[in-house]
Amino acid sequence: MLDVRVLRENPDLVRASQAARAEDVTAVDRALAADAERRAAALAFDTARSEQKDLGKAIGPLQGKVKAGKATDAEAAELTQLMERAAALAAQVGQAEQLQREVDAAFTAVISTIPNLVHPAAPVGGEDDFVTRETAGTIRDFAAEGVVVRDHLELGAMHKAIDVERGAKVSGSRFYYLTGIGAELEFALVNHALAMARANGFTPVVPPTLVREEAMEGTGFLGQAAENVYHLKDDEMYLVGTAEVPLAAYHMDEILDPNSLPLRYAGFSPCFRREAGSHGKDTRGIIRVHWFDKVEMFSFTRVEDAEVEHERFLQWEKDFFTSLEIPFRVIDTATGDLGLSAARKFDIEAWIPSQGTYREVTSTSNCTDFQARRLRIRTRDESGSTTPVATINGTLVAVPRAIVALLENHQQADGSVRVPAALQPWLHGRTVLEPCA
RNA sequence: GGAGAAGUCGCCUAGUCCGGUCUAUGGCGCCCGCCUGCUAAGCGGGUUGAGGACCAAAAUCCUCUCGAGGGUUCAAAUCCCUCCUUCUCCGCCA
Numbered sequence: 001m002l003d004v005r006v007l008r009e010n011p012d013l014v015r016a017s018q019a020a021r022a023e024d025v026t027a028v029d030r031a032l033a034a035d036a037e038r039r040a041a042a043l044a045f046d047t048a049r050s051e052q053k054d055l056g057k058a059i060g061p062l063q064g065k066v067k068a069g070k071a072t073d074a075e076a077a078e079l080t081q082l083m084e085r086a087a088a089l090a091a092q093v094g095q096a097e098q099l100q101r102e103v104d105a106a107f108t109a110v111i112s113t114i115p116n117l118v119h120p121a122a123p124v125g126g127e128d129d130f131v132t133r134e135t136a137g138t139i140r141d142f143a144a145e146g147v148v149v150r151d152h153l154e155l156g157a158m159h160k161a162i163d164v165e166r167g168a169k170v171s172g173s174r175f176y177y178l179t180g181i182g183a184e185l186e187f188a189l190v191n192h193a194l195a196m197a198r199a200n201g202f203t204p205v206v207p208p209t210l211v212r213e214e215a216m217e218g219t220g221f222l223g224q225a226a227e228n229v230y231h232l233k234d235d236e237m238y239l240v241g242t243a244e245v246p247l248a249a250y251h252m253d254e255i256l257d258p259n260s261l262p263l264r265y266a267g268f269s270p271c272f273r274r275e276a277g278s279h280g281k282d283t284r285g286i287i288r289v290h291w292f293d294k295v296e297m298f299s300f301t302r303v304e305d306a307e308v309e310h311e312r313f314l315q316w317e318k319d320f321f322t323s324l325e326i327p328f329r330v331i332d333t334a335t336g337d338l339g340l341s342a343a344r345k346f347d348i349e350a351w352i353p354s355q356g357t358y359r360e361v362t363s364t365s366n367c368t369d370f371q372a373r374r375l376r377i378r379t380r381d382e383s384g385s386t387t388p389v390a391t392i393n394g395t396l397v398a399v400p401r402a403i404v405a406l407l408e409n410h411q412q413a414d415g416s417v418r419v420p421a422a423l424q425p426w427l428h429g430r431t432v433l434e435p436c437a
Numbered sequence: 438g439g440a441g442a443a444g445u446c447g448c449c450u451a452g453u454c455c456g457g458u459c460u461a462u463g464g465c466g467c468c469c470g471c472c473u474g475c476u477a478a479g480c481g482g483g484u485u486g487a488g489g490a491c492c493a494a495a496a497u498c499c500u501c502u503c504g505a506g507g508g509u510u511c512a513a514a515u516c517c518c519u520c521c522u523u524c525u526c527c528g529c530c531a
């Protein structure tokens with residue numbers, strides 16, 4: 001949710017942001033008009049209600065007297081008169097309240113469609129207008145090494161690590177089993193990630209992954225992203241697509257102690273995505289699946305610290321892939337590709353040898369105070385009054401894509417896979433994974 | 438799944454039967470001040486959150502907020518309905 005004051009005092013800023021996102025600029029004027037209406041309606045209701053309360057105060061004692069039989073005829077007559085006025089006023093209050101409710105809902109409806117203000121440094125444009133911030137690691141020259149590149153599916157089969165056939169048999173397309181070393185790799189990656197997160201001041205969390213509408217709505221996943229969310233209609237529950245949802249909603253409706261910030265949580269959870277609208281994309285392998293496990297970083301900070309925290313998140317994500325010795329690049333996502341809540345987003349894209357290109361493996365977003373305002377998560381400023389916090393989220397490891405990058409980048413001619421040093425302690429010291437006979 | 442109890446402004450709590458002096462009581466904690474060799478104690482004041490009016494700002498004022506949402510009524514913490522949550526007992530079960 002956008003700050004109404006920004007909307008009122010600096011509508012041009014909002015218009016510019018809308019334009020950068022290729023969103024509806026006229027929504028700004030509709031929101032402003034709705035805001036004015038809303039305030040007028042509130043004032044009308046408040047005034048009528050105030051008068052009604054005054055009348056009520058006069059009626060109370062008088063009524064008491066009349067009931068006790070101690071009232072004079074004049075007082076009884078006055079009571080009758082007051083009651084008549086109060087009845088008339090009650091109708092007026094009812095109407096004013098009804099109007100206020102409608103106008104309020106209209107305002108909420110409009111302002112909810114406006115995404116977060118884009119960060120001034122975010123590159124303007126569509127999906128392909130990202131800016132590459134940096135490229136790290138060295139891409140192997142497989143041909144020179146005499147290695148015929150196998151893709152992760154082939155390697156997964158050789159190692160009996162990934163089974164998509166049975167995944168499809170049991171659950172359908174875009175499902176898979178991780179077996180043997182595949183399953184071990186998941187735990188190794190997750191443990192490695194959690195160890196790093198803990199070292200960086202994160203509290204490990206295993207959150208619920210089935211949430212109520214309020215949590216889904218508050219984190220901004222029921223807007224344009226709604227079609228990708230699994231909805232359990234019988235129970236009015238939603239399966240989360242990321243631990244960001246339960247982690248963000250963890251402090252919903254709370255006022256956080258300013259001295260406790262930044263509050264950092266690392267959530268491990270399964271993630272469920274319908275992948276509507278991506279038919280035909282990445283149909284081979286486990287790059288794009290309906291379910292996967294992930295370790296997600298989440299931080300609540302003061303608004304003024306958000307940008308620095310966001311940079312830290314990026315650094316920690318880079319540290320993770322650097323430790324896995326996987327070449328990657330960092331892109332600054334373009335404004336048109338930010339989603340509802342993010343003001344700025346950095347993606348890490350790992351080199352995928354079988355595709356000869358970089359593919360997104362993690363992503364970190366600075367949602368400023370947008371998400372916190374929706375979830376009513378505040379802290380106190382210097383003057384002691386409440387103010388929304390900022391929220392930052394970032395993937396530390398999304399298991400299947402990390403496994404893809406790992407297997408493909410570290411494969412050797414015979415199909416064996418080298419284990420990077422950082423992961424060895426989590427795999428009982430194994431340095432090489434040998435394919436099954 | 439069945440039966441029952443409860444939810445009040447950080448925490449505890451009065452009020453709910455019987456609607457109106459509730460503008461929600463008191464205690465604890467916390468904040469400010471006074472007093473005091475220091476500390477403690479004592480004394481005085483403040484202390485839910487949200488929206489709005491006025492405004493440069495502060496002060497002030499108004500409305501909403503007693504788990505949430507509806508309803509009854511001139512008037513709801515209080516009466517009625519639905520939902521949420523917690524607890525107790527029974528049943529079932531990782």
